[in-house]
Amino acid sequence: MNIQNVLETKVKEAVSTLFKAELPSVEFQPTRKDFEGDITIVVFPMLRVVKGNPVQIGNDIGAYLVAQVEEIIGFNVIKGFLNLVISDAYYLADFKTIDANTTFGHVAPDTANAVMVEYSSPNTNKPLHLGHIRNNLLGYSVAEILKASGKKVYKTQIINDRGIHICKSMLAWQKFGKGETPEGAGLKGDKLVGNYYVAFDKAYKEEVATLIANGTAKEVAEKEAPILVEAQQMLLKWEAGDEDVVALWKTMNQWVYAGFEVTYKNLGVDFDTLYYESDTYLLGKDVVAAGLEKGVFFKKEDGSVWIDLTDEGLDEKIVLRSDGTAVYMTQDIGTAIQRVKDHPDVSGMVYTVGNEQDYHFKVLFLILKKLGFSWSENLFHLSYGMVDLPSGKMKSREGTVVDADDLMQDMTTTAGEISQELGKLEDYSADEKQDLYKMIGLGALKYYILKVDPKKRILFNPEESVDFQGNTGPFIQYTYARIQSILRKADELKLNGFDGLKELHAKEKELIKQLQGYPETIQLAAANYSPALVANYTYDLVKEFNSFYQNVSILGEEDAAKKAFRVQLSKKVSDVIQSSFKLLGIEVPQRM
RNA sequence: GGUGGCAUAGCUCAGCUGGAUAGAGCACCUGCCUUCUAAGCAGGCGGUCCUAGGUUCGAAUCCUAGUGCCAUCACCA
Structure with a gap:
């Protein structure tokens, strides 16, 4: 039971009863911190169907809701904003539901329709560099997010080996x-x-x-x-x-x-x-031949085959050279078709390729659509911005690349230096330390790259090391480790439940609200193919938790029910951190 | 030149289908470790949301035009 759905119905009912008007929709937003309340209903849009003073309308609806909806225990109206106060009982009950859900936020996969996510796809003539890292992290993470959102996913790559x-x-x-x-x-x-x-x-x-x-x-x-x-x-x-x-x-x-x-x-x-491209580079020619018969393509005098996309606002594009050999487009057409042959449940594909190829994919998708493939409706080019250096573009041939292996090693080394300075892990073995440093270093790197909107270009300055404080991977990992520390100690205390608990601390309520947003975040991230949304969600959750942690005593709490609740709330927060970081491909440590 | 993307604090970035006084982090300045891990918390400083018009009760968000940066427009991959 989602409170927003209940409210939507009730608000419409209120408007109908009080003003004899039909409201098409209700606009909600979380109440800003500066005002009292939990959920805010915006009154302004209602003025289209209800004539009157927005403040008065807000007051009338607020009074109606308090009378009709058990969970609403108060309200205030400021300008055209109706701020509703929701009962602690509701939040406690909802937390219990969330807590009991071991796959919270995840939707069971629709096994009938799979999506294939392509990423990496390197050339085999040079090592991977920072640009490939962004591609790999994005593709991997989007695949994981799609899975969590309820899609069956195949991860793939085409190795450009010829x-x-x-x-x-x-x-x-x-x-x-x-x-x-x-x-x-x-x-x-x-x-x-x-x-x-x-x-x-x-x-x-x-x-x-x-x-x-x-x-x-x-x-x-x-x-x-x-x-x-x-x-x-x-x-x-x-x-x-x-x-x-x-x-x-x-x-x-x-x-x-x-x-x-x-x-x-x-x-x-x-x-x-x-x-492997060496297997697929001849594919597509027969499709072009068939498309030629169907009139999708046309042949020029010299024998080359083209498609006319001027109606779509694009140009003519070649699909077969005059000597009959294939171009890249031909291969991509053939490979896409081959993939569906190999995996008949595939009904969509995601191509993780840099934005320099936007035009190529626009054309490819149009061609596949014109050829009449049903799955061509569900093709997405996960286009991302380049990773540039202060000196400009990375160029393999000129040696101005940030090597992937070197960068990962550097990050690990830096994580180790910081960790040793802090000196909290003296009892760890050398191997344990090394694993942890790698986890933190890679956490910093991955988060740094994934928190940015894929569309945007990233300027990477190797001189300024990636941060380990603030809105960073290690900050979030650290919070996770802290919670684990609490849980280890709580284990020994043999806590009972928190059924008798009636009231919530403001920080606890905020945390529950934040947790409630996880399922929606996964859906939104999947719909937008954006790991950045997951990263930012996690950061907000962690920030909220740290505030709670530093302002409210957990294990030091005297009231047994409160203590048990706080421990359980902390545990659930750490579960969600672990879960969301898994979607980003980032591991979380027991200690750090 | 055509097309597409981007432009928000000194720097790096958030800002959901238009909603309240535009938010974080870094940097800088104040406080807080005899109390659950200070990679933290609490607070301060910092903004012509590229520019100009328009739509709207309301625009960082939508539309138009312009500016800047990037990409792309090959019988290249």
């Missing part, structure tokens, strides 16, 4: 590598391969410079540099299935996968199903 960029790393390794291996070099496989990608670029630039110095035009030099031509030939060999090239490709990709595996594990993300 193409010219991969051949560049391979060729550079062949030329300069002298048989170097990750084991031999003591390097993570992705790092090693990334080094050769950089080496290729260096050699390429040198060749271009030499050509230009010898009188070749810049455009020509950039196209004809021997090492680039060689890489292109290697790609052709790969496509033709050349044994040596394919063997090298497999070897180097394995190195990269092993490296990624470590990074993903440290980041705490996972996938249910994987796609």
Whole structure:
């Protein structure tokens, strides 16, 4: 029983009885802290159907509600705002309901309709960096939030394991590598391969410079540099299935996968199903052929195939080259269809890809819609802003990237330094400490990134370390740890229940109100694909708890029922912290 | 140039379908550890919500125009 639903009915009833008017809807908002009351009804919108003085109308409705609704025990009207005071009994009863619900906030999954969430999808020619971290955290968290909101979810990624960029790393390794291996070099496989990608670029630039110095035009030099031509030939060999090239490709990709595996594990993300571009890059051509017959696409004189999207305010877009080879769009069409074939219960997909590809996905979704797939109605591009450095964009080839592994390590180290300064964990073993530092460091990093609206660009300054105080992951983890400390002590006290409790402290009431908002927050976050809403909700909850904690004695309370209630309230708060942080992929510690 | 996104305190960000005096954190300044963990709490300072119009009883929020930053508009990925 939701009090707001009851009130909505009763307010409409009041307006009907008192003013003989039909109210289409009632506008609620939480009462501001400066005024007395718990829920506020805005009177202004009613003036459309009820003529009169808003204050008088508010007073009449308030009196009606107090008389008719047991939970309403008082009211006041300020300007056009009707502030209702709700009884402690209601909040206590509602807390009991919430407390008894072990999956509070979560909705059981609708197994008939699944949604596939794609994220990460890296190229296999270089290590993951901070940009990938944002992508991974967002995709993972949105997947978890969708699950909690009642969706069946498949997490997936498409590994971009083929193409010219991969051949560049391979060729550079062949030329300069002298048989170097990750084991031999003591390097993570992705790092090693990334080094050769950089080496290729260096050699390429040198060749271009030499050509230009010898009188070749810049455009020509950039196209004809021997090492680039060689890489292109290697790609052709790969496509033709050349044994040596394919063997090298497999070897180097394995190195990269092993490296990624470590990074993903440290980041705490996972996938249910994987796609490889090398398997899917030929998909889509037959769909284009079929779409051509249906008239969705048209063919130009040179044989290339296009779609005309000018009616939608977009341009014409190519889907097949004149030589019959696929472009990225073709692959994406084919891959989407393949995914539904592989997972017939999928009725929607989420693509976690940076906002530089907004146009691409707009077109892709339109094409799939025009091709008539039912699930094309439920495609969403989880578009996010770039992570930039004070110096500008991160560029792998120029080495101006913040490496994912390094960053996680730095965060862990910083967490360790702060923790040691505070010196609260002297009895922890070295391993326990290390696990905790990692938990806190990653908590700081993940929260820092996820609390920001995905649409917004993030400016990351490596010089200024991510905060550990205020609106941060560690602050929330700390609150959780504090509650665990109380619960450990409370265990020994053998507390009884709090059935006899009649009254609430103002801070307790605020906490219950905050808890009540959790289910709605999950739904809202799912509808908006926004972990930031979960992060901000958790912060508000924790802030409220800390105020309670520092103003009200819990274990020191004499009244047994009050004490038991406060312990239980604290426990539920910590449960929700743990639950919401899980949606963000952040762990919570027993102590810190 | 066309299209899309963003613009709120010195800095980093909240602000739900339009509602009361626009909120947090960091930084700066005051208090609070013989009491459940001070990574905390209580308080202070700090705002032309990019600009100009419009809609409305009411606009940071919606509409229009403009400014700034970013992205995108390839038989590239």
